[in-house]
Amino acid sequence: MKTISIAFYHLLSNLRDRKETMVQIVSPILLIFILGSALGGGESNGSFEMSLGLVYETPTEVSVGLENYLKEASHEINIDIQRVESIEALNSMITNNDIDSGIFVNKLNEIEIISAPNRAIDSSITLQIVESFNHFITTETIKAERGIDSFESMNLGIKEHIIEFEGRSPSAIDYYAVTMLAMFMMYGAGYGAYAIETDYFEVRGERIKTTTVKFSEHFVGLALGTIATISVQGVAVVLFSKFVFGVNFGESLLFTLFVVTSFAILATGMGMFMSILSKDKNKGTNMVNVLIPIFTLISGGFGNVFNEGVIGAVQKFIPNYHFHEVLLNYAFKTSDEIVTTSLLTLWGMIVICYGGTLILKRRAV
Amino acid sequence: MMYIESKKSNMELIKGDQIMIEINNLVKRYDKKLAVDHLNLTIREGSIFGLLGPNGAGKTTTIKSIMGLMNIDSGDIKIFGKNMALESQLIKKDLGIVPQEIALFEELSCKENVDFFGRLYGLRGIKLKKATLEALEFVGLQDNVKTISKTMSGGMQRRLNIACAIVHKPKLVIMDEPTVGIDPQSRNHILESVKKLNEQGSTIVYTTHYMEEVEAICNEISIMDHGRVIAQGSKEELKDMISEEQKQIIDIDKVSFSVLDDIKKVSGVIDGHLQEKTLTVLSHRDSENMNDIIKCIINRGGVINNLKIEQPSLEDVFLTLTGRTLRD
Numbered sequence: 001m002k003t004i005s006i007a008f009y010h011l012l013s014n015l016r017d018r019k020e021t022m023v024q025i026v027s028p029i030l031l032i033f034i035l036g037s038a039l040g041g042g043e044s045n046g047s048f049e050m051s052l053g054l055v056y057e058t059p060t061e062v063s064v065g066l067e068n069y070l071k072e073a074s075h076e077i078n079i080d081i082q083r084v085e086s087i088e089a090l091n092s093m094i095t096n097n098d099i100d101s102g103i104f105v106n107k108l109n110e111i112e113i114i115s116a117p118n119r120a121i122d123s124s125i126t127l128q129i130v131e132s133f134n135h136f137i138t139t140e141t142i143k144a145e146r147g148i149d150s151f152e153s154m155n156l157g158i159k160e161h162i163i164e165f166e167g168r169s170p171s172a173i174d175y176y177a178v179t180m181l182a183m184f185m186m187y188g189a190g191y192g193a194y195a196i197e198t199d200y201f202e203v204r205g206e207r208i209k210t211t212t213v214k215f216s217e218h219f220v221g222l223a224l225g226t227i228a229t230i231s232v233q234g235v236a237v238v239l240f241s242k243f244v245f246g247v248n249f250g251e252s253l254l255f256t257l258f259v260v261t262s263f264a265i266l267a268t269g270m271g272m273f274m275s276i277l278s279k280d281k282n283k284g285t286n287m288v289n290v291l292i293p294i295f296t297l298i299s300g301g302f303g304n305v306f307n308e309g310v311i312g313a314v315q316k317f318i319p320n321y322h323f324h325e326v327l328l329n330y331a332f333k334t335s336d337e338i339v340t341t342s343l344l345t346l347w348g349m350i351v352i353c354y355g356g357t358l359i360l361k362r363r364a365v
Numbered sequence: 366m367m368y369i370e371s372k373k374s375n376m377e378l379i380k381g382d383q384i385m386i387e388i389n390n391l392v393k394r395y396d397k398k399l400a401v402d403h404l405n406l407t408i409r410e411g412s413i414f415g416l417l418g419p420n421g422a423g424k425t426t427t428i429k430s431i432m433g434l435m436n437i438d439s440g441d442i443k444i445f446g447k448n449m450a451l452e453s454q455l456i457k458k459d460l461g462i463v464p465q466e467i468a469l470f471e472e473l474s475c476k477e478n479v480d481f482f483g484r485l486y487g488l489r490g491i492k493l494k495k496a497t498l499e500a501l502e503f504v505g506l507q508d509n510v511k512t513i514s515k516t517m518s519g520g521m522q523r524r525l526n527i528a529c530a531i532v533h534k535p536k537l538v539i540m541d542e543p544t545v546g547i548d549p550q551s552r553n554h555i556l557e558s559v560k561k562l563n564e565q566g567s568t569i570v571y572t573t574h575y576m577e578e579v580e581a582i583c584n585e586i587s588i589m590d591h592g593r594v595i596a597q598g599s600k601e602e603l604k605d606m607i608s609e610e611q612k613q614i615i616d617i618d619k620v621s622f623s624v625l626d627d628i629k630k631v632s633g634v635i636d637g638h639l640q641e642k643t644l645t646v647l648s649h650r651d652s653e654n655m656n657d658i659i660k661c662i663i664n665r666g667g668v669i670n671n672l673k674i675e676q677p678s679l680e681d682v683f684l685t686l687t688g689r690t691l692r693d
């Protein structure tokens with residue numbers, strides 16, 4: 001019962017963090033929509049319209065890159081982009097309701113979202129767009145460091161990277177629904193790291209340890225609460241993608257939810273492992289934030305990557321890759337063997353993460 | 366409200382002289398640094414026990430060792446006559462902890478936070494509901510049952526921090542600087558709550574840097590330094606330890622710091638310092654040197670506005686025993 005109490009209140013606390021919950025649910029949905037529509041000819045019916053003002057103090061790689069990114073996105077999702085000369089003019093336009101929301105990029109490349117207090121939805125959408133741009137920037141940095149393709153060729157690469165499954169192929173929106181789901185669920189590893197940092201090592205954790213809770217109840221409760229948090233968010237994205245975007249997740253929704261839950265278990269275990277490995281506040285979360293875009297990139301989450309040689313070999317160790325393999329092969333009925341193998345690999349990784357966490361915890365005492 | 370109905374009165378418990386915490390030869394090292402050095406400490410049932418010491422004295426390490434949060438190098442800690450290493454579950458059910466930092470779920474309401482910790486102590490159903498509301502009432506948060514913790518003031522959060530520690534009606538409550546950074550009203554409420562909790566039967570271990578809090582609520586005090594207890598007893602007993610001294614406080618005008626050199630040469634003077642227009646001289650109690658001190662001031666051209674002789678406060682005891690040197 002104490003395990004359930006810890007899990008329940010942990011879940012409740014996580015889900016009440018509205019900002020984080022919105023990021024974890026809205027961001028993947030928006031990215032699926034943008035990438036799926038822009039790169040694969042998805043059925044964008046333009047269910048909303050929005051005008052967005054952009055001000056930048058000086059043209060920099062970031063500001064110009066953001067402008068190009070917004071222009072590209074505007075073709076697909078009914079956003080009217082307007083270049084505005086000054087921050088004063090932008091404020092005035094927002095005050096007079098001439099535009100719905102604005103973005104300001106200063107000389108230091110710091111990005112600020114500007115909107116009226118009564119335009120929370122517009123502000124939220126603008127924030128999601130900027131965050132999705134951030135993901136691209138992160139990816140570009142990694143790609144540049146690794147000497148992979150440039151930004152432009154990456155888009156081409158994505159268009160070309162439609163996985164062929166014996167005559168049946170997922171559309172871009174099917175593909176990105178799975179890869180973006182994987183990426184954001186993996187970001188959920190941050191919840192696992194946070195759980196260990198806050199509710200095990202730090203003062204709240206110490207307080208819990210002074211109660212009559214046993215270690216097993218404490219640890220399992222934290223893990224279950226985190227798994228439930230990531231699962232709820234993952235399931236919300238799956239259901240939205242399936243019933244709003246018409247994404248194909250295969251015949252059995254139950255199986256998809258099982259895979260999503262398995263991945264949530266893995267993400268939680270990874271977060272906990274990183275946190276206990278780093279033994280330092282925030283380091284576990286920082287490790288998650290650095291590793292996840294790399295995982296997504298190497299596993300082909302953003303688009304085409306070489307799946308031969310070293311990268312092909314590395315992919316086999318990336319959780320996202322196996323998640324893609326399970327869900328796409330299941331949805332398009334291509335290879336039961338791959339589904340089984342990748343699912344077992346995911347569970348193997350789960351065993352390693354939780355086993356490693358427990359071993360490191362014993363050493364830490 | 367009768368908070369802990371079944372417990373004996375405070376006086377009965379003190380008379381009972383039962384030992385709540387017994388620490389023998391406790392040693393704890395951090396690498397080569399000796400944090401707790403063969404510490405011996407006894408805390409009797411029914412007391413409000415003040416644990417004092419400068420930064421780095423070993424208080425927190427001692428508290429964490431008592432709470433079972435730290436592996437000790439050697440020694441023995443018994444709580445309620447039981448060994449923490451062997452019978453932690455039995456001990457913990459009667460132990461309440463108020464950590465120095467606020468250890469709450471920010472996104473949860475007052476009721477949910479207290480309910481959570483109540484559940485961790487094994488409370489369920491109507492008993493839990495009743496205990497939760499009683500704990501919130503005890504700390505004066507009965508009107509904030511649904512208020513989300515992060516939206517509350519620092520003082521309210523501190524009080525909620527206490528409610529979470531007492532929901533299971535523990536016999537022993539350990540409070541680690543529970544009044545840090547709060548307004549006087551909340552601080553006063555917390556101190557009153559501590560006294561009330563003690564009157565209702567709980568033994569309190571209270572650590573703080575505020576000497577006036579210790580003076581106000583503690584009936585037994587231990588001063589730690591360099592990992593050891595350097596003095597222990599009631600407030601009066603501790604003051605008697607340095608009662609061989611008296612403090613002479615003189616308000617003066619037109620005097621330079623050089624007067625201190627003259628005064629320190631006066632018979633019976635132990636120490637002296639000048640801050641703005643106040644000269645404080647520490648002398649042996651029976652030295653009868655006030656006339657000589659006054660002469661020194663007048664010879665240096667000083668004008669005396671006021672003078673008084675003070676008996677030592679707890680702060681004097683603390684500073685005398687632990688020194689005035691700044692600690693890290």
